[in-house]
Amino acid sequence: DQQVKQNSPSLSVQEGRISILNCDYTNSMFDYFLWYKKYPAEGPTFLISISSIKDKNEDGRFTVFLNKSAKHLSLHIVPSQPGDSAVYFCAASGYGGATNKLIFGTGTLLAVQP
Amino acid sequence: GAGVSQSPSNKVTEKGKDVELRCDPISGHTALYWYRQSLGQGLEFLIYFQGNSAPDKSGLPSDRFSAERTGGSVSTLTIQRTQQEDSAVYLCASSLRFGGSFGNTIYFGEGSWLTVV
Numbered sequence: 001d002q003q004v005k006q007n008s009p010s011l012s013v014q015e016g017r018i019s020i021l022n023c024d025y026t027n028s029m030f031d032y033f034l035w036y037k038k039y040p041a042e043g044p045t046f047l048i049s050i051s052s053i054k055d056k057n058e059d060g061r062f063t064v065f066l067n068k069s070a071k072h073l074s075l076h077i078v079p080s081q082p083g084d085s086a087v088y089f090c091a092a093s094g095y096g097g098a099t100n101k102l103i104f105g106t107g108t109l110l111a112v113q114p
Numbered sequence: 115g116a117g118v119s120q121s122p123s124n125k126v127t128e129k130g131k132d133v134e135l136r137c138d139p140i141s142g143h144t145a146l147y148w149y150r151q152s153l154g155q156g157l158e159f160l161i162y163f164q165g166n167s168a169p170d171k172s173g174l175p176s177d178r179f180s181a182e183r184t185g186g187s188v189s190t191l192t193i194q195r196t197q198q199e200d201s202a203v204y205l206c207a208s209s210l211r212f213g214g215s216f217g218n219t220i221y222f223g224e225g226s227w228l229t230v231v
């Protein structure tokens with residue numbers, strides 16, 4: 001059972017436009033959410049995170065939005081740059097039981113076209 | 115070292131052989147995690163360590179997989195009698211304390227690419 005879902009395996013965006021990557025989760029015990037970015041042949045690198053007590057967190061060109069009632073979060077990249085082309089993983093964790101480890105989605109491959 | 119270090123970076127092995135993958139976490143990090151990513155798949159949790167103990171081994175795919183951590187530092191993931199479906203990149207990560215939470219970034223190594231032929 002996939003607790004963290006990224007339903008779009010790929011996304012193509014023009015340079016300078018907004019990239020929106022989506023993520024859904026099923027377990028209401030999750031209270032901390034993260035986005036990781038992964039280039040080919042490299043390990044994932046932490047990008048941005050959000051706690052469940054917030055609905056938005058911004059860091060430069062990257063903003064993560066959390067909608068707890070919908071169990072949905074999204075990552076916005078504005079403006080998109082060719083160097084942003086990578087696989088983006090959504091991850092979630094919580095306290096106790098099966099949620100106390102970092103659970104990843106299947107990733108979305110973002111291609112930013114020059 | 116400055117980051118999570120994994121070795122070997124690439125390993126090709128024959129079906130049925132045993133392999134050992136090593137992870138050297140960031141100094142001072144008490145929590146250590148193993149994940150794997152098979153071709154076209156997401157990151158699959160395998161096991162984590164809090165210090166030298168592994169409270170949750172539920173992610174290990176079969177009893178051919180085992181892991182240990184000594185001295186609260188280096189960890190070894192061992193796969194016995196490798197099968198072709200074990201081919202994947204095995205990623206190690208570490209953090210100051212266990213779990214994803216504010217101020218507790220989980221850092222990943224570059225992975226060990228295993229190919230079983």
